[in-house]
Every structure is written in structure tokens, then in C-alpha cells.
Amino acid sequence: MFSSYPCPMRYLAGFPGKTDVGQDDDVSKLLSALKNPDKQVGWIESTQRQFCEIMKRKPYVVSGTNLSELIEKFVLHLSEAPSDCYFDRKYQADANVTTKSLTSIQQLGIKMTISYGKRLNLLRENAENDLCQVLMHCENFLKQTSIKSSQCSLRGGYVSYDWFASSIFLIMRGNKEKTVKFLQQFSHLLVSAFLWIPQLHRSFVEEGPQS
Helix, strand or coil, X not given: CCCCCCCCHHHCCCCCCCCCCCCCHHHHHHHHHHHCCCCCCCHHHXXXXXXXXXXXXXXXXXXXXXXXXXXXXXXXXXXXXXXXXXXXXXXXXXXXXXXXXXXXXXXHHHHHHHHHHHHCCCCCCCHHHHHHHHHHHHHHHHCCCCEECCCCCCCCCCCCCCHHXXXXXXXXXXXXXXXXXXXXXXXXXXXXXXXXHXXXXXXXXCCCCCC
16 A cells, blocks of 8 residues: 555546446345355355356456345354354444544554545445444454464554455445444454454464463
8 A cells, every 4th residue: 555645646547436236147146045045065165166156257246235245144154153263252342432542554544445435435424433433343352352372472452554344344335333243253254364464463462471
């Protein structure tokens, strides 16, 4: 990303207005299967295979509402299976979560996210406050559980900006509740430690002295 705000004009070409792709037959079938999945052995692989086939043949249909619904439903089912949950957290989202003072890096990241989202016509006027609350929720529930490891230890909180949570916020079109719910469910999965850097950072703590 850029080291200053706003972004250089050469990177701010005009974006088209908000256009949501209509429901595609293949996507509809996949969404229907995800609503009531037959969770037999191999259902995850089958779902992944169908998704990859759609992406190869007509990637333009996997966007907007289609994309958000697909990832919401898939992550929901994975988070409900104990065998797929690597991180154990119990967190109740508080609608009145306190927004603490932001670092300069966080302020810059939020400005860039909101600017980009508004240029894509994805966000409402109060989106900045909603994004701040999303980031506070993420920070709160990522603190709930850590995994001790003798291989690596990281001290202190994550000091950079949470671009992954911001990207999900944009995919969910600025819907704070959907974003927090998705990220909370996603945080249980092992893959979150590879895709979500703050999650990776929180997954390792310094071990205490050996007894």
C-alpha cells in the first residue's frame, strides 16, 4: 500500500457505479447446497470443486452479494464443525463497544479503506465509525485465546493495520454486524492464522518457565 494519503492520482482511475451481478444458475445451486449441505465425507472438497469450476468458466458472477453470501455460508458451516475449529473462543459482541484512540497507522488505513469503498459506492456515510467498531471487536475477540509455542513468541499487540478485516468490511458492503459475525466465525478456523495477520500474531505467546 501507499505510504501517504491520499493515494497518487494515477492510481485513482474512475470506478464504475455499483452494479450487482444477477443471480447465476450455478451460483444459485451452490448457495442452495450451502444452505442445507449434506455433510457427508467429502462435502467440503465437493463445494470447493464447484466453486473453482464457476471461477474458471465465469469469474464475473462471483462478486458483490454472490461473493458475500458464498463465503458467509461456507465459513458458517466450517465453524460449526468441532473438527475444523482450531482456535476456541467465546465472545459476545457488544453493540456499544468502546472505540479507543487510534494510532496514526490505523487512522491512515481507515481513511484509505473508506475512500476506496465510497469510490466503489459500497459504503454509507457513517461507514467510518462502523469500521472503527469492527476493528475494536476484532481486537477484543482475538485477545481471547492464544496458543503457546516453543517455536516462536511475539510480544505486545499487532501494531500495523488490519487490512484483512477491512477487506471483509468492503465485501460485506459496510455491514458492521455481518462483518463482525463472519470474522468471529472465521477466527475459529486454522486457515485464519495464514490469511489474517493479526490472528497469526495473537496465536503465539511467550511460554512461561518450564517446571
